[in-house]
Amino acid sequence: MSNFEIVAREDFSDVTYLLEVRHPLMAKAARPGQFVIVMSHPHGERIPLTIADFDRAKGTITLVIQAVGKTTKEMQQSCVVGSSLYGVTGPMGIPSHIGKVKKVACVGGGLGVAPIFPHARAFKDNGAYVIGIVGFRTKELMFWEDKFRACCDQFIVCTDDGSAGIKGNVTAGIKKALRDHPDIDEFVAIGPPIMMKGCAEATRAHKIKTMVSLNPLMVDGTGMCGGCRVKIGGEVKFACVDGPDFDGHQVDFDDLMTRLRRFTEQERTAVERWSENCRMTNPLQTLKTRIPATTEEAEFPDPFDEVRGG
Amino acid sequence: MAKKKTIRTIPQERTPMREQPAAERVKNFTEVACGYSPDDALREAERCLLCPEQPCVAGCPVGIDIPGFIRKLGQKDFRGAYDVLTDTNLLPAICGRVCPQENQCEGVCIVGETLEPVAIGRLERWVGDQAIAEGWASIPYIEPAPYRIGIVGSGPAGVACAADMAKAGCDVTVYEAFHLPGGVLRYGIPDFRLPNEVIDAEIGRLEKLGVKFECNTLVGRLFTIEQMVDELGFHAVFVGTGAGYPTMLGIPGDSLNGVLSANELLTRCNLMRAKEFPDYDTPLPLGQRVAVVGAGNTAMDAMRVCKRLGAEKVYCIYRRSRTEAPARAEEVHHAEEEGIEFHWLTAPAAILDDGKGGVRGMRCIRMELGEPDASGRRRPVPVPGSEHDFETDLVVFAIGTNANPIMGQTSTLRLNKRGYIETDAELATSVAGVYAGGDIVTGAATVIEAMGAGRKAARSMKAYLGIRDSDQPYVIDGRGSGNRMFGIDPQERNFARIRIA
Ligand SMILES: Cc1cc2nc3c(=O)[nH]c(=O)nc-3n(C[C@H](O)[C@H](O)[C@H](O)COP(=O)(O)OP(=O)(O)OC[C@H]3O[C@@H](n4cnc5c(N)ncnc54)[C@H](O)[C@@H]3O)c2cc1C
Ligand SMILES: Cc1cc2nc3c(=O)[nH]c(=O)nc-3n(C[C@H](O)[C@H](O)[C@H](O)COP(=O)(O)OP(=O)(O)OC[C@H]3O[C@@H](n4cnc5c(N)ncnc54)[C@H](O)[C@@H]3O)c2cc1C
Ligand code: SF4
Ligand code: FES
Numbered sequence: 001m002s003n004f005e006i007v008a009r010e011d012f013s014d015v016t017y018l019l020e021v022r023h024p025l026m027a028k029a030a031r032p033g034q035f036v037i038v039m040s041h042p043h044g045e046r047i048p049l050t051i052a053d054f055d056r057a058k059g060t061i062t063l064v065i066q067a068v069g070k071t072t073k074e075m076q077q078s079c080v081v082g083s084s085l086y087g088v089t090g091p092m093g094i095p096s097h098i099g100k101v102k103k104v105a106c107v108g109g110g111l112g113v114a115p116i117f118p119h120a121r122a123f124k125d126n127g128a129y130v131i132g133i134v135g136f137r138t139k140e141l142m143f144w145e146d147k148f149r150a151c152c153d154q155f156i157v158c159t160d161d162g163s164a165g166i167k168g169n170v171t172a173g174i175k176k177a178l179r180d181h182p183d184i185d186e187f188v189a190i191g192p193p194i195m196m197k198g199c200a201e202a203t204r205a206h207k208i209k210t211m212v213s214l215n216p217l218m219v220d221g222t223g224m225c226g227g228c229r230v231k232i233g234g235e236v237k238f239a240c241v242d243g244p245d246f247d248g249h250q251v252d253f254d255d256l257m258t259r260l261r262r263f264t265e266q267e268r269t270a271v272e273r274w275s276e277n278c279r280m281t282n283p284l285q286t287l288k289t290r291i292p293a294t295t296e297e298a299e300f301p302d303p304f305d306e307v308r309g310g
Numbered sequence: 311m312a313k314k315k316t317i318r319t320i321p322q323e324r325t326p327m328r329e330q331p332a333a334e335r336v337k338n339f340t341e342v343a344c345g346y347s348p349d350d351a352l353r354e355a356e357r358c359l360l361c362p363e364q365p366c367v368a369g370c371p372v373g374i375d376i377p378g379f380i381r382k383l384g385q386k387d388f389r390g391a392y393d394v395l396t397d398t399n400l401l402p403a404i405c406g407r408v409c410p411q412e413n414q415c416e417g418v419c420i421v422g423e424t425l426e427p428v429a430i431g432r433l434e435r436w437v438g439d440q441a442i443a444e445g446w447a448s449i450p451y452i453e454p455a456p457y458r459i460g461i462v463g464s465g466p467a468g469v470a471c472a473a474d475m476a477k478a479g480c481d482v483t484v485y486e487a488f489h490l491p492g493g494v495l496r497y498g499i500p501d502f503r504l505p506n507e508v509i510d511a512e513i514g515r516l517e518k519l520g521v522k523f524e525c526n527t528l529v530g531r532l533f534t535i536e537q538m539v540d541e542l543g544f545h546a547v548f549v550g551t552g553a554g555y556p557t558m559l560g561i562p563g564d565s566l567n568g569v570l571s572a573n574e575l576l577t578r579c580n581l582m583r584a585k586e587f588p589d590y591d592t593p594l595p596l597g598q599r600v601a602v603v604g605a606g607n608t609a610m611d612a613m614r615v616c617k618r619l620g621a622e623k624v625y626c627i628y629r630r631s632r633t634e635a636p637a638r639a640e641e642v643h644h645a646e647e648e649g650i651e652f653h654w655l656t657a658p659a660a661i662l663d664d665g666k667g668g669v670r671g672m673r674c675i676r677m678e679l680g681e682p683d684a685s686g687r688r689r690p691v692p693v694p695g696s697e698h699d700f701e702t703d704l705v706v707f708a709i710g711t712n713a714n715p716i717m718g719q720t721s722t723l724r725l726n727k728r729g730y731i732e733t734d735a736e737l738a739t740s741v742a743g744v745y746a747g748g749d750i751v752t753g754a755a756t757v758i759e760a761m762g763a764g765r766k767a768a769r770s771m772k773a774y775l776g777i778r779d780s781d782q783p784y785v786i787d788g789r790g791s792g793n794r795m796f797g798i799d800p801q802e803r804n805f806a807r808i809r810i811a
Contacts, residue, residue: 226574270593
């Protein structure tokens with residue numbers, strides 16, 4: 001299988017964009033919690049991205065991507081409607097268990113907002129009372145409010161600057177949900193590790209089951225390299241085949257965060273070199289979101305930073 | 311022909327193969343062993359005694375007619391030699407390079423009792439390379455058969471099965487999870503041992519036979535094995551997904567950032583071409599002092615890759631001694647020439663943290679050999695009080711692999727206790743029409759054994775589908791001829807298959 005056509009694209013902000021990719025078999029197979037490995041061109045890196053939505057009738061899957069480094073920034077420029085991705089493999093990972101629960105809170109922060117959506121929808125379809133909690137840095141960065149509202153019985157938005165919803169990060173939203181609903185059966189949290197850690201800490205005392213979706217660095221996504229290993233309750237697991245969902249109360253988040261910094265230096269080289277090149281030969285100036293020059297630190301949205309937004 | 315050859319009349323010295331000098335080759339990824347010239351090959355072919363008892367054939371896991379191909383080679387019938395080889399081995403250019411010949415054919419060669427054995431592997435490689443250069447392909451007359459065959463995994467097991475089924479006239483599709491086919495040959499074994507062009511040529515030959523390759527397809531998750539049979543309309547399926555799940559060290563510090571599996575290192579370097587970073591996007595962790603744990607082929611490859619990527623020191627840490635090292639003799643020898651420091655009888659005890667999530671060093675303990683264990687090798691036992699530390703900034707572990715869990719998670723195939731697929735002697739699995747072979751059945755083994763398994767499964771599939779097997783009309787392993795009526799094996803179920811869909 002090759003040439004996965006991009007049939008639609010939407011830009012939510014300077015750093016977040018949505019791609020809808022044609023892959024009928026994948027649309028049929030995908031379930032909440034699963035992800036794909038994307039290679040945008042033959043020299044590219046294999047990057048994992050969560051399947052944020054899928055449309056079985058249209059035969060497409062939706063990816064929501066944050067431009068944080070070389071590959072994701074490059075894709076932000078090159079992935080226009082009508083172009084194709086070199087490789088899309090999946091759906092990977094064990095699908096999330098959508099149990100028959102009465103009341104569930106789905107928490108998404110930063111790059112986890114889109115991936116939490118299929119969970120919220122699946123729980124709703126299963127008859128649960130769904131509380132959606134999402135976090136953004138500011139109102140302008142918000143997206144999919146309508147989609148969430150359509151499947152959430154209660155929808156809590158948190159923004160860092162208070163421009164929409166509650167002022168503060170998602171932990172504030174979690175506290176509110178816990179106050180409003182003492183009977184929540186389960187939490188599902190997706191986002192930067194520090195946010196998932198925060199969520200797990202908040203629910204630990206209440207002994208509420210909390211599932212998190214881990215996002216370590218990956219290469220193959222098929223259980224062959226061990227690069228994605230994480231520590232769960234003292235045991236080593238491979239997130240790509242044993243996860244990516246794990247019991248948040250068992251996860252060693254500090255280990256995950258350290259491991260995510262493995263290639264910081266090379267990532268910087270790659271992005272610097274790339275932005276040098278693309279200033280010279282940028283073929284795509286037509287996009288409505290122009291990439292800001294990437295030299296200033298501020299333009300690297302560190303995924304850990306996102307927490308403040310998320 | 312002239313007088314019968316004897317051990318005295320043949321060239322006494324084994325014909326050496328030209329190699330890149332060690333100092334040169336540690337700076338590049340070009341092939342180390344340059345291959346024979348036609349004269350070298352003819353001279354080496356002279357050394358074969360063409361023994362009637364042919365111990366080498368029995369020593370070969372797939373029973374290649376070794377004296378047969380060497381005889382043709384000696385007669386300068388190169389094409390004929392290739393045809394003899396490909397009767398049993400579809401990938402001679404690959405096996406000639408990577409088989410552990412010293413434990414197989416060359417290990418039992420009669421010449422080897424007095425002199426150095428005939429360089430069977432090098433001759434095999436020469437014939438294979440000749441075929442690639444000349445574009446030979448043994449494409450037989452193919453009688454179309456109305457069957458669709460699905461193959462999962464494009465490693466040696468999968469491609470061997472695919473080739474045989476394509477020759478039997480079936481419509482064959484190979485599914486591969488990676489973006490390029492080849493399995494370990496592609497992602498594991500580095501270019502300096504097996505150049506990509508060789509793999510491409512062999513895959514190209516399969517495409518000429520009509521085999522279709524579908525990469526980027528994770529079987530089990532995109533569709534299941536059962537769906538292949540029920541919904542996608544495959545009449546038979548072969549599973550050859552390999553055993554790639556790396557075994558962890560299980561010592562303190564093994565999740566530090568400077569610790570990775572050889573599979574990860576090799577995949578980044580070979581498949582993702584991180585050695586050409588930043589022209590290719592995948593980064594690679596580099597170390598100045600690299601410690602590689604293990605002494606199999608994978609460990610040797612990892613060490614030699616690190617050396618080529620510019621590591622100053624590369625250490626091999628192995629708990630047994632050199633005699634027990636499972637790697638091919640030639641690889642250990644090459645690694646030694648390239649300046650790898652071997653620490654035999656040394657086991658890692660802990661990896662030391664640099665305080666920033668990286669590696670500062672490794673604590674090791676010395677071992678001595680005790681009583682033989684279940685594998686017949688002497689068991690290493692720690693020497694009390696022999697702990698010692700040394701500096702390293704990258705630790706690569708190559709201590710074996712386990713079954714990949716995806717098939718088990720997604721299908722009803724029966725697995726054994728260790729997670730490998732269970733099959734009967736004919737390689738049939740617990741699901742009708744589904745066969746399996748290679749590392750996913752036996753655990754990590756060799757290229758030639760995986761290929762042999764692929765071909766064996768193809769024979770069973772043909773019997774299952776009722777295709778008469780022109781390769782093996784009367785000889786089917788282990789079944790007596792008394793068992794046949796009119797030369798037709800009763801196991802060859804020659805009736806129409808009923809599909810309940
Ligand atoms: C299972 C899984 C699902 C994911 N789903 C999504 C998704 O739906 N949308 C999305 O935008 N991203 C997702 N990610 C993260 C995404 O894979 C990385 O952002 C991407 O690989 C970065 O590549 P890059 O070359 O652009 O950046 P790089 O240059 O590789 O990295 C730039 C920065 O991003 C950080 N980073 C790199 N990889 C990850 C990672 N795996 N997780 C968190 N931070 C990382 C680095 O630490 C660095 O600070 C997911 C990751 C996993 C493992
Ligand atoms: C570094 C290294 C060096 C080696 N050196 C030698 C050597 O010198 N000599 C020797 O004889 N042997 C060597 N071996 C061993 C040999 O390569 C293996 O025994 C052999 O390749 C096994 O073949 P296989 O077809 O069973 O599996 P593999 O070659 O592992 O191929 C399996 C393929 O299936 C794919 N796959 C897995 N799961 C799925 C799925 N769900 N859907 C689709 N595709 C899937 C994988 O991506 C892979 O491409 C070496 C192994 C390694 C790792
Ligand atoms: S055992 Fe050695 S000499 Fe005898 S036929 Fe085989 S390769 Fe030739
Ligand atoms: S990504 Fe390689 S094992 Fe998980």
